[in-house]
Amino acid sequence: MNDSPASHWRRARVTLNSNALSNNLKRVREFSPGCQVMAVIKANGYGHGMLNVSTQLDDADLFAVAMPEEAFALRASGCTKPVLVLHGFCSDEELEKFSRLNISTVVHQSCQLDLLLKSELSKPVDVWLKVDTGMHRLGVSLEHADSYFGRLRHSANVEKVYMMSHFANADDKGNSLNNNQLESFLNVINGIEAGCSMANSAAIMRLPKSHFEIVRPGIMLYGSSPFLDASAADLGLQAVMQFESQLIDIKQIKAGEAIGYGSIFVAEKDLTMGVVAVGYGDGYPRHAKTGTPVWLNEQRCELLGRVSMDSISIDLTGASASIGDRVVLWGNELSVDEVAATSETIAYELLCNAGAAYFSA
Ligand SMILES: Cc1ncc(COP(=O)(O)O)c(C=O)c1O
Numbered sequence: 001m002n003d004s005p006a007s008h009w010r011r012a013r014v015t016l017n018s019n020a021l022s023n024n025l026k027r028v029r030e031f032s033p034g035c036q037v038m039a040v041i042k043a044n045g046y047g048h049g050m051l052n053v054s055t056q057l058d059d060a061d062l063f064a065v066a067m068p069e070e071a072f073a074l075r076a077s078g079c080t081k082p083v084l085v086l087h088g089f090c091s092d093e094e095l096e097k098f099s100r101l102n103i104s105t106v107v108h109q110s111c112q113l114d115l116l117l118k119s120e121l122s123k124p125v126d127v128w129l130k131v132d133t134g135m136h137r138l139g140v141s142l143e144h145a146d147s148y149f150g151r152l153r154h155s156a157n158v159e160k161v162y163m164m165s166h167f168a169n170a171d172d173k174g175n176s177l178n179n180n181q182l183e184s185f186l187n188v189i190n191g192i193e194a195g196c197s198m199a200n201s202a203a204i205m206r207l208p209k210s211h212f213e214i215v216r217p218g219i220m221l222y223g224s225s226p227f228l229d230a231s232a233a234d235l236g237l238q239a240v241m242q243f244e245s246q247l248i249d250i251k252q253i254k255a256g257e258a259i260g261y262g263s264i265f266v267a268e269k270d271l272t273m274g275v276v277a278v279g280y281g282d283g284y285p286r287h288a289k290t291g292t293p294v295w296l297n298e299q300r301c302e303l304l305g306r307v308s309m310d311s312i313s314i315d316l317t318g319a320s321a322s323i324g325d326r327v328v329l330w331g332n333e334l335s336v337d338e339v340a341a342t343s344e345t346i347a348y349e350l351l352c353n354a355g356a357a358y359f360s361a
Contacts (some may be wrong), residue, residue, distance in 0.1 A: 011277035012245035012284075012329075014358040016048055018056045020238035024221045025059055027236050031204045032215045038084065038197065040218035042066035046348065047355020048222060048240055051077050057221070064216060068094045068103075075101045084128055087138070088112050092119060099123045099157075106130045106164070108138040113148060117155055124159040127152050128197070133184040134177050135168035145188045162195045163188065167210070170202035171226040178203075182210050202226040205235060224347035225337050232335055242331030243354050245282070247296065247323055249275040250316060259313050260305035265290050272316040274301070276327045279310040283354030284329060285343040288312075292342040295328040296321055329354075 028037050039060035040046075045053030054063060054074055062082040065071050068090075071083045088106040089095040095115060098105050104126035107113055116127070129148055132139030140148050145163075152161045165185045169175035182198070189196050196212035201220035203210045206227075219225075223239040225232040232239065253259060253273045258266045276294065280286040284307055292303040294314050301314045314327075330336040336347040343350070 010282055010357070011248070012243070012282040012357075014283075014354055015242045015244075016052060017238065017240050017242060017332075018052075020223050020240045021048075021053065021056045021221060022059070023236075023238050024223055024240070025057060025217075028204060028215065028217045028220060030236075032199065032208075032211045035211050036061040036195075036214045038062040038064050038214050038216045039221055040064045040200075040216055042070060042086065042218075043352050044355060044359060046218060046222050047351040047353065047359070049355065049359030050074070052359065053221075054079050054081075062214070068097070071103045072097065072101065075103065082126070084126075089115070091115075095119055095125070096121060099125050104128060106138070107148065107152065108140060110140075113151065116157055117151060119157055121157045124155075124157050126160045126162065127158050128162040128164045129194075131163065131165045131185065131188050133165040133181040133188070135166055135181070137166070137168075139165065142184055142188060146192075149192055149194070160195075162197065162214070163192065164197040164216075167198065167200060167203055167207075170200055170207060170210075171228075173206045178207060178210075182207070185210075200226075219348055222347075222351055224335070224351070228341075232337060239331050239336065241336070241351055241354065243278075243283070243329040243336075244331065245276050245278040245327050245329065247274050247321055247325040247327055248277045248311075250321060250323060251275075258305075261308060262306055265305035265313075272319070273304060274314045274316040274321055276312050276314060276329075277310065278312060278327075278329055279308045281309040281357075283350075283357040284312065285339070285345060285350055285353070287345065288339060288343040293334055293338055295334040296325055300334070 037060050039057045041050050041053050042065045044050045064084045066086050071085050084104040099121040106128045108130040130139040131145045152158050169177050197214040198210045199215045201217045204215050223237045253267045253271050255269045278284045286307045293300045299319050304313045330339050340347045
């Protein structure tokens, strides 16, 4: 797989396990048998390189990206699979290009409907009407959905109309909004003949009634769990991104001495400290706290003090370690979800940020 020249300036490395991607896609199909799979590869394939991922996920039925430019790049790379742009288009020019390149669009607001209805497209496009069932992000309101659908259905610029919505809290199975959203969506699609899609990764795994014809997995494809109470391994998911670096120093710290910027970590007892060549400039989260796990020589060590731009300090007390040793920040040996949990963020952000330092597309 390709990596950008910027990656050559770093000791830290990101590598990708394409077998894990295939395994995770298989898990999607096991959780949602009979459904078509729209693999979500926006944000540069959640940091894994959109073009890498699109090639590896050849078994997916469709792809979803957020921006028109992502879809154009997919087509330029030779991808012929159906591609949906989740944000849709903003201008006649974009819409015409969708039509020319056979790219499907979401319609989520009135400007898009107006533009679409008054255009003269060279070829009709497939449209996914996005309905806001309670997330209150993108989507037309419940009361307008039916009229949007009718107008789209009768437009010569539209080939097929699909219906979609998105959950706000699918990762929290007991959240009452999930059922409300599902009920609202069921009401909207009642009597409408269209392929429907609602389920993201969490809903694929825990809300089977929301599967409909097409599911839209993102994070589970990359081997991360959307749930706090189940690990990726529990769900049969495998890490795709392996983020590693090297140990570049080992030194003794005395009780009472502080480590790193801000001196926020002060040793309570004498300890052995290691320095690893990775920092926020390489995509490691600056908000990772003391205690965040780091894996070295079959051992779990802990981060100490603040993350710097190109280094972190770890506790090597009692560990066997030598300068030059391989250190795993996340990947097979250590889940990105664990690192996210102690960094006040989610794996989605960590994967996007780390990948950005290594994969241009
Ligand atoms: C509209 C839409 N569908 C599906 C997904 C995939 O979600 P997840 O990564 O939680 O599976 C996303 C991601 O944000 C999305 O915006």
